[in-house]
Amino acid sequence: MAMATHLLRHGSTYWLLRNCRRSSPLTLARCLHFTPCLEKKVAFNLSDIGEGIREVTVKEWFVKVGDTVEQFDNLCEVQSDKASVTITSRYDGKITKIYHSIDELALVGKPLLEFEVEDADEEDEDETSSSDSSDSDAESGQAGAGVQAGAGAAALPAGRHITPATPAVRRLAKEHKVNLSEVPPTGKNGRVLKGDVLEYLGQVPPGTNVPHPSNLLKQKTAAPASPAAAPDVAAPADRVEPLKGVRKAMLKSMTESLKIPHFAYSDEIDMSNLVKFRAQLQSAAQEQGVPKLTFMPFCIKAASIALAKYPIVNSSLDLASESIVYKGVHNISVAIDTPQGLVVPNIKNCQAKGIIQIAKDLNALVERGRTGSLTPADFADGTFSLSNIGIVGGTYTHPCIMAPQVAIGAMGRTKAVPRFNEKDELIKAHIMSVSWSADHRVIDGVTMASFSNVWKQHLEQPALFLLR
Numbered sequence: 001m002a003m004a005t006h007l008l009r010h011g012s013t014y015w016l017l018r019n020c021r022r023s024s025p026l027t028l029a030r031c032l033h034f035t036p037c038l039e040k041k042v043a044f045n046l047s048d049i050g051e052g053i054r055e056v057t058v059k060e061w062f063v064k065v066g067d068t069v070e071q072f073d074n075l076c077e078v079q080s081d082k083a084s085v086t087i088t089s090r091y092d093g094k095i096t097k098i099y100h101s102i103d104e105l106a107l108v109g110k111p112l113l114e115f116e117v118e119d120a121d122e123e124d125e126d127e128t129s130s131s132d133s134s135d136s137d138a139e140s141g142q143a144g145a146g147v148q149a150g151a152g153a154a155a156l157p158a159g160r161h162i163t164p165a166t167p168a169v170r171r172l173a174k175e176h177k178v179n180l181s182e183v184p185p186t187g188k189n190g191r192v193l194k195g196d197v198l199e200y201l202g203q204v205p206p207g208t209n210v211p212h213p214s215n216l217l218k219q220k221t222a223a224p225a226s227p228a229a230a231p232d233v234a235a236p237a238d239r240v241e242p243l244k245g246v247r248k249a250m251l252k253s254m255t256e257s258l259k260i261p262h263f264a265y266s267d268e269i270d271m272s273n274l275v276k277f278r279a280q281l282q283s284a285a286q287e288q289g290v291p292k293l294t295f296m297p298f299c300i301k302a303a304s305i306a307l308a309k310y311p312i313v314n315s316s317l318d319l320a321s322e323s324i325v326y327k328g329v330h331n332i333s334v335a336i337d338t339p340q341g342l343v344v345p346n347i348k349n350c351q352a353k354g355i356i357q358i359a360k361d362l363n364a365l366v367e368r369g370r371t372g373s374l375t376p377a378d379f380a381d382g383t384f385s386l387s388n389i390g391i392v393g394g395t396y397t398h399p400c401i402m403a404p405q406v407a408i409g410a411m412g413r414t415k416a417v418p419r420f421n422e423k424d425e426l427i428k429a430h431i432m433s434v435s436w437s438a439d440h441r442v443i444d445g446v447t448m449a450s451f452s453n454v455w456k457q458h459l460e461q462p463a464l465f466l467l468r
Contacts, residue, residue, distance in 0.1 A: 041096060043111040046078075046087070049376060053080045055107050057244050058100045059372075063113075068094050075113065078106060079340070081249030083374040093117035105244065164191040172197050201237070246341030257400040261440045264398055265448045269456050271414050271430040274298060277462040290359045295432075296334070296388055297359040298459060299411060303386060304330045304350040305468060306454040313451050314383050316404040317442050324442060333382035333402065334362065337392070338369040344385060344402065345369070345378035355465065390414060390432070399437045406439040407448070409455075432459075 046056070056078035063075055073089045097114035100106050163180040165173070169192055173180050176197070183200045185192045243251055278293055285293040307314040307330050316325045333346040345368075347353075347361045368374045385402055390413035399410040412433040419429035434456075438448045458464050 040117060042091065042093075042115045042117050044075075044089070044091065044113045044115055046106050046108050046110060046112050048108050049080065049085050053108065053376070055105050056080045056085070058102055058104055058106055059084065060102065061098065063095055063098075065095055065098055079245055079372070080376070081245055081252075083376050083378060084372045085375070087112065089115075091115045091117050164189060165193075166191075169194050169197060176201055246343060250341075253402060254400060256403045260401050260403060262398075262401060262437045263440045263445065263448075265436045265438070265445065265452060266396055267434055267452055267456060269432045269434060269459050270419070271295070271432050271459060272428075274459055274462045275414075275430050285356060285359065288356050290356060290363065293359055295414070296386075297355045297362060298462065298465070299386060299388075299455075300332050300334070300347065300350055300358050300362070301353075301355050301465065301468070302455045302458040303332060303384065303409070305458055306451045307384060308351060309454055310447060310451045312443060312447060313407045313438070315406055315442065316383075317406060317439065327383040329381075329383065331381050331383045333385040333405075334365065335385070335387035336366055336369040338372070340372060343369055343374060343379075344382070344387075345374055346380075346382040348381075385409070386411070395433050396435050399435060401437055401439055406442045407451075408437050410435045410437075 049056070057080075058076060059079045060077045061075070062077075063069060063073075069075070069089045070092050071089055075087045075089050077084055077086050079085075093115040094117075095113055096116050099111050099113065106112060163183075163185070164187070165180055170180065172178075172194060173183070173192075178197060178200060180192050180197075183192050183196050186196055187193045274295065278295065278298070282293055311326050312324065314327045314330060316327065318325055329348070330350040331346045331348050332350050333344045335342055335344050345365050347358060347365065350358060353361070365374070365378065368378070382402065383405060385399075385405060385408040387399055387408065387410040389397055389410050393413060395412040397410045397412070399408045401408050412435075414430050414432040416428055417431050418426055419431070421427050434452065436448055436452055
């Protein structure tokens with residue numbers, strides 16, 4: 001007994017003496033618990049993933065509590081308002097706690113997981129998630145539970161009460177964030193029924209009997225004495241959903257966008273020659289790895305040619321110094337419809353690429369957007385934007401500028417319409433509309449119209465692309 005007391009005074013399990021001092025020597029021996037002195041619990045914080053992102057949504061966990069991982073093992077995948085990022089481990093150790101569930105928001109700089117590591121660095125001391133008081137309470141509770149289990153006890157922990165309810169009722173309560181212990185039960189032995197939850201939510205009048213599954217057979221076999229009046233149908237309840245992901249990004253970007261004084265300019269482009277020109281290039285494009293050559297790469301390249309002639313359209317405004325920053329590269333942002341919403345990554349260095357290479361880069365962005373694997377680098381440093389609303393329909397629109405850019409264009413659907421040629425003959429023409437929006441603090445109407453004319457000229461006379 002003296003030897004055990006000495007060990008407890010000087011070891012990491014000193015608290016056991018307080019819990020076991022009234023027990024027999026045999027019980028005291030069973031209470032002894034030694035943990036390696038080098039094991040520490042370290043919180044793994046979500047690091048800064050760039051682009052000013054302060055919060056992300058947890059999409060998927062690749063690990064669970066109790067798993068042992070090594071450095072650079074994948075832990076989880078998170079979705080920011082721009083892209084998906086896979087988080088990897090910086091520790092070798094065992095996962096003891098996961099702070100966020102699927103679809104929950106995680107903040108940059110806040111803990112994602114807790115590790116139990118060996119020989120942790122001193123710099124992680126401030127992240128150690130342990131305290132003497134909380135550990136003593138928790139471990140004493142575990143020791144007590146262990147003694148009860150040895151004695152065959154099956155009682156719940158003190159102060160804890162589980163409200164009787166079926167899984168379906170618990171799921172309904174979870175969906176509406178209802179604490180079942182607060183719902184007055186009407187079922188047998190204090191069981192909470194579905195009608196109790198609906199009545200608690202105010203979706204059915206008090207006293208309305210919602211049939212329990214065990215009573216359905218009785219209700220079907222019992223013949224009604226008289227025709228029952230049709231029950232009143234409850235009005236659908238409002239649903240509140242917090243903004244996250246792409247929608248939250250839209251809130252921020254459009255709030256900034258509408259601080260810009262927009263002006264619009266629209267025109268029509270005869271795409272008839274480009275329709276024939278593209279058809280001639282289809283087979284050659286397939287040989288170079290482009291399964292289907294669309295109009296979009298031509299529009300992007302034409303925009304790059306026009307930006308080279310009117311560089312102010314490829315600039316940004318620095319309000320702090322009241323100056324214009326002319327961008328050297330043409331990183332043209334393209335709106336892509338994805339399962340997560342509309343995203344706008346960009347194709348880098350369009351001024352140095354041909355139509356086929358732009359088509360390959362565009363196809364790669366579309367594929368990554370559909371699979372949710374776009375990265376922050378895909379969105380960084382855009383200088384000009386194009387959006388093809390014609391894919392979903394529409395003719396004209398008024399696109400909003402993506403700050404800090406100063407211009408954006410939106411193309412409508414190409415339609416076959418009757419037109420008169422230079423001989424006043426009625427012909428079939430393929431007409432596409434375009435709508436430009438520009439920052440009127442930087443760009444005037446003449447500049448935007450001149451830029452549009454250069455862009456239009458190359459689409460109507462696609463042979464001009466051969467000179468570039």
